[in-house]
Amino acid sequence: MCGIVGLFLKDKKLEPELGTMLTDMLVTMTDRGPDSAGIAIYGSDVDSKGKLTVQSDTPDVDFGNLAADLSAHVSGNVTSSQKDTHTVLEMQADQLATARSALKEIRPNVRVMSVGDTLEIYKEVGLPKDVAQRFEVAKMSGSHGIGHTRMATESAVTTMGAHPFNTGSDQCLVHNGSLSNHNSLRRRLRREGVHIETENDTEVGAAYLTWKMQNGSSLSEALESSLEDLDGFFTFVVGTKDGFGVVRDPIACKPAVMAETDQYVAFGSEYRALVNLPGIEDARVWEPEPATVYFWNH
Template sequence: MCGIVGLFLKDKSLEPKLGEMLTEMLVTMTDRGPDSAGIAVYGADAAGQGKLTVQSDDAERDFASLAEDLGTAIDAKVSLYQKDTHAVLVAPADKLDQMRQALRELRGNVRVMSAGDTIEIYKEVGLPKDVAARFEISKMGGSHGIGHTRMATESAVTTMGAHPFSTGPDQCLVHNGSLSNHNSLRRKLRREGIRIETENDTEVGAAYLTWKMQHGSTLGQALESSLEDLDGFFTFVVGTKDGFGVVRDPIACKPAVMAETDQYVAFGTEYRALANLPGIETARVWEPEPATVYFWNH
């Protein structure tokens, strides 16, 4: 099972409503994935600034004085805004890697959900409506976003097992399906020096894309080669700074529906997720073809 929703806005006037629209889409997919949920939102690009979205199981302790401590460590102004178990750390973009390193040293328990100029990833265990409410997703604006509702099959129900998974700066991956060669691939990727934290199959998919891109592939090329190297069932949706991409395995038994109007491109595991979007009655609605990589970019 699992449910995926995605929304890419062409009409800028809808941007303040991105979070609200995505939240409604996400909640319709609750019965496909009631155990955990996550969302990646791409917001405004602040010149020269980058951000890390981080998570802690002990947020009060870990986030207290974190901005000051990191600021001292990297010798730059760091700001922090906390949302429940997550916090977004904003710092000069050229110091982001340094900040990540400092974070590992200063707060070993804090996990990085996403890194980049515009991406923020929020994910937790619980019903999609509760997860969305905890992070006030419906109040967020942005140009595009991806959400996921998880029904776990391959690994435990934990925060780190929830989707989206970060695959690189301003990139993320969500997955519906199950990979069957993730154990051998995980061993191979770890030998290559790729950091993989959980026993989750999708994290291996995300790490695979990261590894391919580190070796010179574009995201599109990495997705193309995933059709060869990943065994199992998948519909992947990937988020990038400019838009999102979709690819389904050659068997394509995991459902996927797309809709496009002058105002947006939307993805849903089922049509139900799209049913309340504006102008859906006259939208072009279709299913993405198997083993075909699609991209929508600003």
């Protein structure tokens, strides 16, 4: 199964409520997937600053002097803001790539969850309620966000197998379904030099989109071509720095409901996830069409 929720705010007044609304939506979807949960939040954009969100199974050991140790490898200041097993490292945006390679040397056990100007991804094994609480998601504000609760079918229940997947700077992907050609596609992408870490099918989907975009496709073009190249079942929700997109495979057996008002566009695997949103009674509610790319931008 798996449950997906997404919220793209048009009304800036709702931005302080983003974390609370997304948490409520995600917790409602718990019985679609109790294995792991994750959330991607697009926060405020600070000029020339970028964020590296990283995870460690031993945060006390790894995060202690991380900002200071990293400062030795990059120019400019590095700040660190820890939440449970994750920490957000903020620095000059042009230093993110250097910091990422330095991290491999100085903290080999630390895993990168996301890279971008505004994106932060938090994900762990456990119920949505517990994961959201550990990372205090309800307190986060932002312009848009995506949440996922996983019922694993294709690979192990681990932090790295949890969604969302970071597909490129400020880009993320969540998936409900299962890809059946992920092994052959993984081999093909690895031959092209694409780094794929796990045996997870969705990571291959995410890597595929990243690879397409690195080769000149726009996100919506990459999503269009995924309909040709990916075999299996999928409802994808993707996030970009200023946008939010949805695509379902042509068979469309994985559920999806969308709602739009003057204040927001919302996505839920089921209508249940949307029932507490403001003004939902008068929202335009519909089921996204199969094999059709939907996209909203700020």
